[in-house]
Amino acid sequence: MKFWVESGDGKRAVDLYSDEGFKLAAELWLKASCHRKLMYEPTWLGIPIIQYPNDIVMMQELIWKLRPDVIVETGVAHGGAAILYASILELIGKGEVIGIDIEIRKYNDIAIRSHPLSKRITLIEENSTGNKAVERIRGIVEAKRTVLVALDSNHSRAHVLREMELYGPFVTQGSYMVVMDGAQEMMWSLPEGKKEWREDNPLKAIEEFVAGNDEWRIDTYYNRLEVTSNPKGFLQKVGARK
Numbered sequence: 001m002k003f004w005v006e007s008g009d010g011k012r013a014v015d016l017y018s019d020e021g022f023k024l025a026a027e028l029w030l031k032a033s034c035h036r037k038l039m040y041e042p043t044w045l046g047i048p049i050i051q052y053p054n055d056i057v058m059m060q061e062l063i064w065k066l067r068p069d070v071i072v073e074t075g076v077a078h079g080g081a082a083i084l085y086a087s088i089l090e091l092i093g094k095g096e097v098i099g100i101d102i103e104i105r106k107y108n109d110i111a112i113r114s115h116p117l118s119k120r121i122t123l124i125e126e127n128s129t130g131n132k133a134v135e136r137i138r139g140i141v142e143a144k145r146t147v148l149v150a151l152d153s154n155h156s157r158a159h160v161l162r163e164m165e166l167y168g169p170f171v172t173q174g175s176y177m178v179v180m181d182g183a184q185e186m187m188w189s190l191p192e193g194k195k196e197w198r199e200d201n202p203l204k205a206i207e208e209f210v211a212g213n214d215e216w217r218i219d220t221y222y223n224r225l226e227v228t229s230n231p232k233g234f235l236q237k238v239g240a241r242k
């Protein structure tokens with residue numbers, strides 16, 4: 001099966017079953033589903049989670065493998081990802097989730113606090129790059145053996161880069177910093193997209209952060225389903241915790 005691609009260089013046929021065809025099909029699905037806002041559809045154990053199913057599955061794999069003592073999440077929104085992380089930790093039998101959000105809305109706060117998994121979740125209402133949040137997290141993670149960080153708050157390049165600089169040191173050796181929504185880079189061309197997303201996005205922050213940095217490696221294993229909001233988003237800390 002072939003489909004036609006039209007670009008500045010003219011029109012050409014691409015085989016759906018080639019590597020290029022698969023990548024293009026994934027990109028088309030992401031763009032069309034982003035336009036339809038499908039990432040707002042899933043719930044996890046009753047709480048809305050702003051993620052695509054593939055990305056939920058990949059986080060489940062990573063948490064099950066790492067068995068972290070603490071998962072720090074910036075950007076909580078309704079709390080679905082915090083509940084997802086807590087649910088895997090509950091099955092593992094240890095660990096806590098620290099969720100930081102600049103604004104935890106009343107009804108989200110009530111829903112998270114009244115959830116059966118709330119005992120594994122601490123919410124902090126702060127700017128993720130502010131001193132208060134960072135110092136509180138430092139106190140919590142300091143003595144922990146395995147710390148995993150997921151960054152999913154403000155998706156501007158500058159904010160994500162600052163988060164990576166501030167939260168990267170909390171990640172323990174061998175563990176990961178997951179930087180979400182790098183796919184924003186390809187969404188500038190959506191009807192409702194913004195031209196500035198082409199440069200101003202989490203993927204650009206990731207690329208800047210890892211350039212010439214041998215403390216971290218991008219682990220593409222967790223991007224193998226191809227349809228993902230988090231391209232190059234799984235950064236493994238290969239150097240020791242500073």
Ligand SMILES: C[S@@+](CC[C@H](N)C(=O)[O-])C[C@H]1O[C@@H](n2cnc3c(N)ncnc32)[C@H](O)[C@@H]1O
Pocket residue numbers: 048049050051074075076077078079080081082100101102103126127128129152153154
């Ligand atoms: C994409 S949503 C998070 C989705 C959530 N992680 C999930 O998977 O369901 C982004 C959240 O980041 C929060 N946010 C935006 N800027 C922030 C900042 N500077 N510090 C902390 N949170 C921020 C917003 O309030 C919003 O709730």
